Amino acid sequence: xxxxxxxxxxxxxxxxxxxxxxxxxxxxxxxxxxxxxxxxxxxxxxxxxxxxxxxxxxxxxxxxxxxxxxxxxxxxxxxxxxxxxxxxxxxxxxxxxxxxxxxxxxxxxxxxxxxxxxxxxxxxxxxxxxxxxxxxxxxxxxxxxxxxxxxxxxxxxxxxxxxxxxxxxxxxxxxxxxxxxxxxxxxxxxxxxxxxxxxxxxxxxxxxxxxxxxxxxxxxxxxxxxxxxxxxxxxxxxxxxxxxxxxxxxxxxxxxxxxxxxxxxxxxxxxxxxxxxxxxxx
Numbered sequence: 001x002x003x004x005x006x007x008x009x010x011x012x013x014x015x016x017x018x019x020x021x022x023x024x025x026x027x028x029x030x031x032x033x034x035x036x037x038x039x040x041x042x043x044x045x046x047x048x049x050x051x052x053x054x055x056x057x058x059x060x061x062x063x064x065x066x067x068x069x070x071x072x073x074x075x076x077x078x079x080x081x082x083x084x085x086x087x088x089x090x091x092x093x094x095x096x097x098x099x100x101x102x103x104x105x106x107x108x109x110x111x112x113x114x115x116x117x118x119x120x121x122x123x124x125x126x127x128x129x130x131x132x133x134x135x136x137x138x139x140x141x142x143x144x145x146x147x148x149x150x151x152x153x154x155x156x157x158x159x160x161x162x163x164x165x166x167x168x169x170x171x172x173x174x175x176x177x178x179x180x181x182x183x184x185x186x187x188x189x190x191x192x193x194x195x196x197x198x199x200x201x202x203x204x205x206x207x208x209x210x211x212x213x214x215x216x217x218x219x220x221x222x223x224x225x226x227x228x229x230x231x232x233x234x235x236x237x238x239x240x241x242x243x244x245x246x247x248x249x250x251x252x253x254x255x256x257x258x259x260x261x262x263x264x265x266x267x268x269x270x271x272x273x274x275x276x277x278x279x280x281x282x
Contacts, residue, residue: 001237001238001242001243001244001245001246001271001272001273001274002036002037002069002243002244002245002246002273002274002276003034003035003036003037003245003246003247003248003264003267003268003273003276004035004036004037004038004039004069004070004245004246004247004248005026005029005030005033005035005037005038005039005247005248005260005264006038006039006041006193006247006248006249006250007019007023007026007038007039007040007041007043007044008039008041008078008249008250008251008252009021009026009248009250009251009252009256009259009260010022010025010026010043010044010252010256011041011043011251011252017042017043017075018043019043019044020252020256021252021256022044023044023045023057023060024060026038026044026256027060027061027064027066028064029256029257029260029261030064030066030260031064031065031066031276032261033260033261033264034264034275034276035066035260035264035276036066036067036069036245036274036276036277037066037067037068037069037245037247038061038066038067038068038069039068039069039070039072039245039247039249040068040070040071040072040101040103041072041078042072042073042074042075042077042078043075044057045057045071045097045101046072046073046074046075046097047073047074047093047094047096047097048074049097051100054097054100054101055100057101058100058101058102061101065276065277067102067103068101068102068103069103069105069191069245069247070103070105070106070107070134070164070191070245070247071094071097071098071101071103071105071106071107072106072107073087073093073094073097073098073106073107074087074094076109077107077108077109078107080109080111080138080139080140080141082111084109084111085108085109085110085111085112085115085118087108087109087122088108088109088110088115088118088119088121088122089118089122091106091108091121091122091125091126092125094106095125095126095129095131098131099129099131104130104131104132105131105132105133105134105190105191106126106131106132106133106134107133107134107135107136107164108122108133108134108135109135109138109141110135110141110142110143110152111140111141111142112142113142115142116142116152116155116156119133119156119158119161120156120157120158120161123156123158123160123161124158126160127158127159127160131160132160132161132162132190133158133160133161133162134161134162134163134164134190134191135149135152135161135162135163135164136163136164136166136169136193137149137163137164137165137166137167137169137170138166138169139169139172139173139207139208139209139210140208140209140210143163144169144173144175144209144210144211145173145175145211146170146175146176146181146184146185149163149185150184150185150188153188162188162189162190162191163185163188163189163190163191164190164191164192164193165181165182165185165189165191165192165193166192166193166194166195166249167194167228167233168194168195168196168197168228171197171199171228172197172199172207172209172215172217173209173211173212173215174211174212177228177233178229178232178233178236179232179235179236179239182233182236182237182240183236183240186240186242189240189242189244190244191244191245191247192237192242192244192245192246192247193247193249194222194228194230194233194246194247194248194249194250194267195219195222195228195248195249195250195251196219196220196221196222196224196227196228196230196250197217197218197219197220197227197228198217198218198220198226198227199215199216199217200216200217200218201216202216203216203217203218204216204218205217205218205219219250219251221250221259221262221263222248222250222263222266222267223259223262223263223265223266230266230267230270231270234246234267234270234271235270235271237271238271238272246267246271246273248260248263248264248267250263
């Protein structure tokens, strides 16, 4: 497995359009702590970014020896708004962005059954360019629950359309996220996102779900105890032979450099990750 750091660590939890950490600093943090890649988000680089800036960003990442594990090309997709699925109707700019960043994985969003034919068409276009599409396990989407997610993936029926497994959203939706779930998702597993939380009635935050209403939770970091069982997750991923990216997807709690280091160290204590190869720096 390979370790990736999400650009979300430079965003506030509820402000996904603003990057408090510039790309150059985030790249330094990732490289210094042995990450293989950054997971790019529109708060840093998106389809709205001028082409010259995209090329400059790609060059910067190559200089740091960092890949891009996945691209989220606009704001509605991570905000999970009704506009999120519109990318499927005009996927070409997102494919262009992924190619410019030498990335073969794009995040997309589906909220209604009517989005499925558009997902099929977008996947066909992506496949012509060697690019895969992935949907995250996410509240208020067609991928809230395990069985429904598998059903949608089967209905889309494209080898280059898969899943980003994310246990936090599954837990918020009342679903199991352990070994049985990972085994069920295995044929479709393109990516892994990890973020941490504690669920309790007096929590400060509330997540709105379609399947079980409002769910209170507190955001914590991957290295903090008392939340998601990452030990079981890492063992289960190893058991199915998963060798892709594992992205630390926690939002910032004000200490991005410290948390990136502690989160990486914690995951390495639970599983074997390939050492990052900086020899490809150019």
